[in-house]
Amino acid sequence: MEIISAWEELEKKVAACQKCKLCETRHNTVFGEGSLDSKIMIIGEGPGEEEDMTGRPFVGRAGQLLTLILEKGGGIPRETVYIANVVKCRPPGNRNPKQEEILACSEYLEAQLLLLRPQIVITMGNVPTQWILKTNKGITALRGQWIPWRGIKLLPMFHPSYLLRNESKEQGSPKWLTNQDIKSVKKILDTL
Numbered sequence: 379m380e381i382i383s384a385w386e387e388l389e390k391k392v393a394a395c396q397k398c399k400l401c402e403t404r405h406n407t408v409f410g411e412g413s414l415d416s417k418i419m420i421i422g423e424g425p426g427e428e429e430d431m432t433g434r435p436f437v438g439r440a441g442q443l444l445t446l447i448l449e450k451g452g453g454i455p456r457e458t459v460y461i462a463n464v465v466k467c468r469p470p471g472n473r474n475p476k477q478e479e480i481l482a483c484s485e486y487l488e489a490q491l492l493l494l495r496p497q498i499v500i501t502m503g504n505v506p507t508q509w510i511l512k513t514n515k516g517i518t519a520l521r522g523q524w525i526p527w528r529g530i531k532l533l534p535m536f537h538p539s540y541l542l543r544n545e546s547k548e549q550g551s552p553k554w555l556t557n558q559d560i561k562s563v564k565k566i567l568d569t570l
């Protein structure tokens with residue numbers, strides 16, 4: 379009960395937040411959604427247009443692909459994971475969030491991590507991976523590697539938007555590699 383009210387308090391705080399300029403152009407904040415008992419937190423970059431309009435994370439084409447990856451590729455129902463973004467308001471024109479915006483918003487993601495206490499974190503694409511690991515290395519170099527982080531098993535994966543631009547499913551392609559990655563998540567999940 380206490381945990382649920384802590385989530386609600388945090389969501390209200392985010393909905394009213396004006397800590398960075400992204401509040402000026404957003405339609406809705408996108409707090410995050412999913413199972414509060416989940417062992418997995420998926421962290422994306424920030425809301426896109428459809429997410430901004432609906433207030434929900436990963437609901438556009440990239441979100442639909444994420445659901446497919448989880449459910450068909452990994453056998454992990456989407457509703458059993460928790461999904462959040464590094465920034466909770468849409469960067470205009472889907473540009474990358476600026477460092478000062480990420481910095482302003484990071485307290486919310488930190489709070490979500492503390493409340494959820496996931497055992498697995500999946501970072502999708504460069505922005506969350508580089509922010510969390512404090513690295514300049516790109517996602518191509520890091521994806522598919524399990525990295526211990528604060529006692530959590532962290533796996534960087536390609537962002538679904540990147541996969542939408544790379545249609546090939548041939549061995550070694552980004553889609554093929556992502557399929558390997560999600561299977562590896564399921565394998566680890568089954569041991570927890």
Ligand code: SF4
Pocket residue numbers: 392395396397398399400401407465466467479482483
């Ligand atoms: S992006 Fe984060 S810090 Fe900036 S206004 Fe939105 S909720 Fe606040």
